[in-house]
Amino acid sequence: MTNSGDIVEFLTGKRSALGVTAERSISGVNSLESADESHMAFLLAPDPSRLKASKAGLLIAPKELSGEGKREVLFTEYPKYQFAKAAAAFFPPPPARLTISPSAQVHPSAVIGKVGFNLVRGPGQNLVFLPHYAGVTIKDDVSIGANTCVDRGVFEDTVIGRGTRVDNLVHIAHNVKIGEGCQVVAGTVIGGSCVIGNYSFLGIGCMIKDHVNIGNNVMVGMGAVVIRDVPDGVTVVGNPARILT
Numbered sequence: 001m002t003n004s005g006d007i008v009e010f011l012t013g014k015r016s017a018l019g020v021t022a023e024r025s026i027s028g029v030n031s032l033e034s035a036d037e038s039h040m041a042f043l044l045a046p047d048p049s050r051l052k053a054s055k056a057g058l059l060i061a062p063k064e065l066s067g068e069g070k071r072e073v074l075f076t077e078y079p080k081y082q083f084a085k086a087a088a089a090f091f092p093p094p095p096a097r098l099t100i101s102p103s104a105q106v107h108p109s110a111v112i113g114k115v116g117f118n119l120v121r122g123p124g125q126n127l128v129f130l131p132h133y134a135g136v137t138i139k140d141d142v143s144i145g146a147n148t149c150v151d152r153g154v155f156e157d158t159v160i161g162r163g164t165r166v167d168n169l170v171h172i173a174h175n176v177k178i179g180e181g182c183q184v185v186a187g188t189v190i191g192g193s194c195v196i197g198n199y200s201f202l203g204i205g206c207m208i209k210d211h212v213n214i215g216n217n218v219m220v221g222m223g224a225v226v227i228r229d230v231p232d233g234v235t236v237v238g239n240p241a242r243i244l245t
Contacts, residue, residue, distance in 0.1 A: 097134065106143075132152045141163045143165050147169050151176075197232065200215070207225045
């Protein structure tokens with residue numbers, strides 16, 4: 001089992017660094033919200049309340065919070081970058097866990113469970129991939145067309161809900177949650193960590209920005225570029241997408 005001091009030394013060259021004065025056994029990584037004392041996690045935004053609420057055995061956090069004084073926190077200018085480096089070095093991800101319902105139909109050319117395009121920029125403009133530890137869940141009566149890609153999640157599975165139909169040549173990024181009975185038409189790109197509500201329709205070639213929530217029974221028009229959350233029961237069109245009244 002890895003010790004938090006080993007991780008700190010790997011990242012900083014010293015076993016004791018700003019904010020870390022207590023060493024703990026670290027057995028893996030997790031999200032900030034789910035991490036316990038056996039996990040390493042990271043905090044991206046300088047939010048003191050989330051720092052104080054963390055139960056992580058080693059938390060990598062923005063240096064702006066260094067006055068908060070928690071003993072198990074490594075403060076740094078690049079928290080997500082440092083987390084990604086340490087996670088890859090000490091906790092290499094297992095193969096993607098795929099949970100596919102027997103009633104689902106997945107075209108042989110579809111790529112399910114690839115690592116998402118989740119890159120982190122660090123000092124010197126260096127880019128590293130954030131390791132992905134979760135998988136993909138495809139529920140009952142889903143169909144996925146030819147040459148569609150569904151990326152694995154980082155800490156929680158990417159999920160496609162019961163009865164959803166996904167056309168050919170669709171990209172579904174890491175951590176996306178698609179509800180029940182949706183239609184996702186060819187050429188659609190859904191960015192990472194989006195949530196698509198039940199019974200929504202995503203038209204030909206539309207694009208959904210990462211971290212956007214789309215409600216239930218929404219229609220997204222052909223070629224629309226959705227850059228902000230969409231409420232239930234509306235139609236959006238255009239670039240940037242707007243509600244059609």
